[in-house]
Amino acid sequence: MNRKPVSPSLYTKEYYQKYNHGYEVSKKNLDMLPELKNFLKEYITKGDNVLDVGCGRGESIYLCHKIGARCVGIDYSKDAVAIARANLSRVLTNRNIKITVADAKKLPFKKGMFNVVIMMDIVEHQFYGIDKLTPRVHSQHLERYHL
Numbered sequence: 001m002n003r004k005p006v007s008p009s010l011y012t013k014e015y016y017q018k019y020n021h022g023y024e025v026s027k028k029n030l031d032m033l034p035e036l037k038n039f040l041k042e043y044i045t046k047g048d049n050v051l052d053v054g055c056g057r058g059e060s061i062y063l064c065h066k067i068g069a070r071c072v073g074i075d076y077s078k079d080a081v082a083i084a085r086a087n088l089s090r091v092l093t094n095r096n097i098k099i100t101v102a103d104a105k106k107l108p109f110k111k112g113m114f115n116v117v118i119m120m121d122i123v124e125h126q127f128y129g130i131d132k133l134t135p136r137v138h139s140q141h142l143e144r145y146h147l
Contacts, residue, residue, distance in 0.1 A: 008076040011079060012077075013079045013082070013083065016080060036063060037063050037066075040060065040064055041067060043118075044064050044067045045068070045069070046069065047069070047070075048064070048067075048068075048069040049069070049072075049113060049114045050064045050069045050070065050114060050116045050117070050118060051072050051107075051109070051113075051114040051116070051118070052064070052071060052118050052120075053104045053118070053119040053122060054076075054119055054120070055073030055074060055075045055080065055081075056075060056080050056083075056121070057084055058083070058085070058087045058088045060073075060118055060120060061099065062087070062091065064118075065088075065094070065096060072099075072100070072109070072114070073097075073100075074101070074104070075101065075102075076103045077101075078101055081099055084099045085099050
């Protein structure tokens with residue numbers, strides 16, 4: 001089955017503020033995500049080179065950085081990257097963190113640059129018809145944009 005890819009323009013600032021779970025928590029304090037932090041501690045160690053594909057608001061990047069990893073976050077939504085940069089503004093001066101607009105299907109990195117790649121909550125955002133794969137909140141968002 002050939003599915004039409006979802007345009008990055010769908011993932012606006014409004015989407016991240018109204019429809020994307022956890023926005024209020026992430027806005028207040030990125031340390032207030034204990035489940036995510038505990039999950040990442042299982043797989044990330046100090047000195048790892050981490051690529052976060054579909055970094056969204058940057059929560060995973062922040063938590064990996066706190067563990068001691070070097071992190072690159074990519075998202076194909078310009079608004080997501082802007083929000084992630086704002087959320088991480090106090091640590092972005094660190095050379096161990098970079099956030100950029102990029103498409104996961106065309107990674108702009110050399111082979112072997114990362115020893116850990118994380119991709120959380122991105123599969124359901126790849127193709128139209130995600131309302132069959134994801135919670136109702138995404139379905140409502142798609143209806144609003146007539147998708």
